[in-house]
Amino acid sequence: MMTxxxxxxxxxxxxxxxxxxxxxxxxxxxxxxxxxAIRQASKRIYLVALYLEDDEAGREILTELxxxxxxxxxxxxxxxxxxxxxxxxxxxxxxGETNATMYKSFATQYSYQIPVFGIPVxxxxxxxxxxxxxxxxxxxxxxSGASLNNIxxxxxxxxxxxxxxxxxxxxxxxTMVSFIEKEMIEHPAVHDLASPTQPSTKQIRxxxxxxxASLAKASYQYPTQTISQDQVALTPLVGVGKKRNKLNQAIxxxxxxxxxxxxxxxxxxxxxxxxxxxxxxxxxxxxxxxxVVGDKTANDFYISPEEEFKxxxxxxxxxxxxxxxxxxxxxxxxxxxxxxxxxxKHDNNSFHLKGVWVDKRYMLITGSNLNPRAxxxxxxxxxxxxxxxxxxxAQFEKExxxxxxxxxxxxxxxxxxxxEDYPEAAQKLIRKITRVKADRVLKQIL
Numbered sequence: 001m002m003t004x005x006x007x008x009x010x011x012x013x014x015x016x017x018x019x020x021x022x023x024x025x026x027x028x029x030x031x032x033x034x035x036x037a038i039r040q041a042s043k044r045i046y047l048v049a050l051y052l053e054d055d056e057a058g059r060e061i062l063t064e065l066x067x068x069x070x071x072x073x074x075x076x077x078x079x080x081x082x083x084x085x086x087x088x089x090x091x092x093x094x095x096g097e098t099n100a101t102m103y104k105s106f107a108t109q110y111s112y113q114i115p116v117f118g119i120p121v122x123x124x125x126x127x128x129x130x131x132x133x134x135x136x137x138x139x140x141x142x143x144s145g146a147s148l149n150n151i152x153x154x155x156x157x158x159x160x161x162x163x164x165x166x167x168x169x170x171x172x173x174x175t176m177v178s179f180i181e182k183e184m185i186e187h188p189a190v191h192d193l194a195s196p197t198q199p200s201t202k203q204i205r206x207x208x209x210x211x212x213a214s215l216a217k218a219s220y221q222y223p224t225q226t227i228s229q230d231q232v233a234l235t236p237l238v239g240v241g242k243k244r245n246k247l248n249q250a251i252x253x254x255x256x257x258x259x260x261x262x263x264x265x266x267x268x269x270x271x272x273x274x275x276x277x278x279x280x281x282x283x284x285x286x287x288x289x290x291x292v293v294g295d296k297t298a299n300d301f302y303i304s305p306e307e308e309f310k311x312x313x314x315x316x317x318x319x320x321x322x323x324x325x326x327x328x329x330x331x332x333x334x335x336x337x338x339x340x341x342x343x344x345k346h347d348n349n350s351f352h353l354k355g356v357w358v359d360k361r362y363m364l365i366t367g368s369n370l371n372p373r374a375x376x377x378x379x380x381x382x383x384x385x386x387x388x389x390x391x392x393x394a395q396f397e398k399e400x401x402x403x404x405x406x407x408x409x410x411x412x413x414x415x416x417x418x419x420e421d422y423p424e425a426a427q428k429l430i431r432k433i434t435r436v437k438a439d440r441v442l443k444q445i446l
Contacts, residue, residue, distance in 0.1 A: 024165070061148050139169070167383070175220050216241045227386075266354055267294050269320075302316045311429065317430060363387070367380060
């Protein structure tokens with residue numbers, strides 16, 4: 001039987017020049033770099049995100065894409081977004097025009113159109129969305145967990161903090177484009193949301209199930225490359241569903257490999273059981289574990305007590321409740337500094353970072369929230385970086401420092417609010433959920 005170590009070491013790899021891997025440190029830098037890359041593109045632009053929003057920043061990106069297409073009609077431009085998310089309004093918002101409406105409007109204004117493909121990962125949004133990430137422009141990959149709207153791109157005053165890596169690697173770019181084309185765009189379940197008409201979700205229900213089954217078997221295809229001492233190794237990974245999910249397996253194995261330290265970022269504290277188990281095992285074998293999570297007020301679902309409370313506003317309190325229970329159970333490890341929990345908060349901005357660093361030799365850049373929903377429902381991807389000769393160590397450390405500068409170290413679980421301290425509406429919701437034991441179900445889909 002193949003050991004876990006063999007499984008990890010036998011992952012196929014792509015060679016990467018470490019000088020051609022760059023980390024950006026702010027949402028504004030991300031927006032600037034993305035627009036610059038679109039303007040300079042000569043061959044292709046593939047943008048994949050959960051959504052491209054109908055707001056100022058979303059329209060700016062779409063305008064840049066259309067201008068690039070009109071200037072160079074031979075430029076291949078394709079956008080992929082979640083099918084369901086594109087055809088509804090924001091959570092809690094009044095019914096109105098959707099993102100898909102904007103895509104159709106833009107298509108009527110230009111001579112050369114750009115398809116915006118809706119990817120239906122499941123028949124209903126609550127049971128799975130397109131959470132695959134990656135902006136491929138010519139031979140570079142700009143990878144971030146960010147979607148495309150005002151807050152993710154820091155277009156106005158507020159921003160949503162994420163991670164942003166730029167990799168110049170033709171083979172990686174080709175590999176990701178090939179997956180997008182063959183496994184997503186070419187499937188009969190996928191339709192262009194910018195065209196005048198589309199089928200209803202009900203009409204393509206059978207095709208959606210077929211797409212889901214196909215994606216569960218899919219993987220990035222590329223010839224493995226030998227890695228020299230002057231290079232780092234890249235392994236692009238993709239996964240959907242609980243069974244035989246190579247991305248989930250790799251994350252668990254990455255944590256199991258840790259010898260000195262683990263650094264984890266997640267916006268929503270709700271680890272899958274296997275991740276929680278590997279974290280506990282790592283602490284027991286003497287690994288220093290650092291977890292960075294957003295303060296509840298930095299959660300994108302947070303509603304200020306001065307505003308009208310909606311059910312969705314209960315999520316940040318549920319996540320903090322999870323964190324408080326975890327911190328309480330690990331109080332001794334927190335006291336001994338085997339476990340460090342950092343809460344991120346910067347003014348009224350929000351936190352959306354995901355990723356894992358292990359022993360300053362391995363780094364996972366991903367859109368996965370490291371929660372049960374990512375583990376079993378959404379289509380996720382990641383790029384695992386193996387840096388056995390520490391070429392990127394200084395860059396890793398600078399990114400970690402950039403993340404931690406707006407955090408507070410939790411020295412005891414008592415620093416986290418109790419449910420009794422929450423606004424009355426949030427208290428009522430949590431009591432109701434826990435009374436009927438609905439929190440167990442919610443943990444699997446949030």
